[in-house]
Amino acid sequence: MSYSTLSIDWEDFGQLFGMYHFDEITEPVKGSIERQTDIMLNMLDETNSKATFFILGMLAKYRPQLVKNIAARGHEIGIHGQNHKAMFTLTPDQARKDLKESVDIVSNITGQRIHGYRAPFFSVNETNLYVLEILTDLGLIYDSSIFPKKMPRYGIEGFSDKDALYDLPNGKQIVELPLTIANYFNRTWPVAGGGYIRLMPKMLVNKVFRDFKKQGKDSMIYMHPYEFDTKFISVADNYPPSAGYSKLKVLALNLRWNLFRNSVRGKILDLLKQNQFVTCLQKANYVKENGNGTELLGRKK
Ligand SMILES: [Zn+2]
Structure with missing residues (x-):
């Protein structure tokens, strides 16, 4: 048996664009994130599946009401940090502040404890593993930020691609739910989210996930709200x-964000119908109960 998890890095396209291109955090334009969230929630209801939403504090x-709605529909609420900065660009103090702020704001909205985190840009690597310790200080039990393959901007080459419980230098433990990579032709490939799902033909997406099932391999899919939008972005x-x-410039930017985007809903809907889905928290609890403590970077004790 293998399980899939759909994780959504819940952020607003325009808000992030403003931050990266104009260095300002503004209120999101009305309508976009509302529409995108609705589309996702309806797909999940339609297939009777639960997902994990990593909520961006800013x-x-x-949009506190939207966060409440997601929680009320039975989905897990995690955090995606406060200001969407790459974590390895922050000092440990800045990282702690960003994480604490987002835990506070999101848990105040839902009235529930936060259990897990996804870093912006998968920005936990060998240089800032202390982020994992900060998470445990804040009461979190799992992280899902490590890409177990070195990519141009993120990832740790050779990190175990299995869900596992790790011992941390601060004496606490954390469950790491790494992003999914696939093995084909004697090498590993990123396949399980965002641009990769967008660019792969649907037949190939289905084949990859059928192969995971055959191999008994769990998968962690990550997507963003704008990728589900029915409107031209x-x-x-x-x-x-x-x-x-x-x-x-506007034309070039828009081309980049809209290319093959309309295919995403059909691909994810297929996956939701064909696979068994659990939330990150369900996985983390399972690993906590059944996994062995291991040292950082996957070396067995
Ligand atoms: Zn993000």
Whole structure:
């Protein structure tokens, strides 16, 4: 038996765009994140599946009711940090502040304890594993931020791709639920989310997940709300100050975000229908009860 998990890094496209291109955090444009969240929640209801939503604090601040709705529909609420900074660019103190702020804001909204975290850009690597200790200090039991393959901007080469319980230098333990990679042609491939799902033909996506099932391998899928949108994504609609950009630049940006995006809903719906889904917390609890303590970086005790 193998289980899949659908994790959503719940963030607003326009809000992030404004932060990266204009260095300002603004209220999201009304309508986008609402529509995208609805689409996801309806797909999940339709297939009777539960997902984990990693909530970005700076979005939760403006859309608390949406966060409440997601929780009320029975999905797990985790955190995606406060300000969507790559964690390895922060000092340990800044990292702690970002994490604490998001735990506080999100748990205040739902009235429930937070159990897990997904870093922006999978930005936990060999340089900042102390982030895992901070998570345990804040009462979290699992992390799902490590990409077990070195990619240009993230990942740890050779990190175990299995869910496991790790001992930390602070004497506490944490469950790591790494992102999924597939083995084909004697090498590993990123396959399980975002742009990879967008670009792979549906037949290939289905084959990869059928193979996981045959191998008894669990999978962690990660997606973003905008990838489910039924409307054309225009940066000018989602972040109005970008209207000052040249037409050509807006065209190029929009092309990048819309390419094959409409295929995503069908692909994820297929996966939801064909696989057994559990939340990150269900997985983490299972690993805690059944897994052995291991040292950091996957070396067995
Ligand atoms: Zn993100």
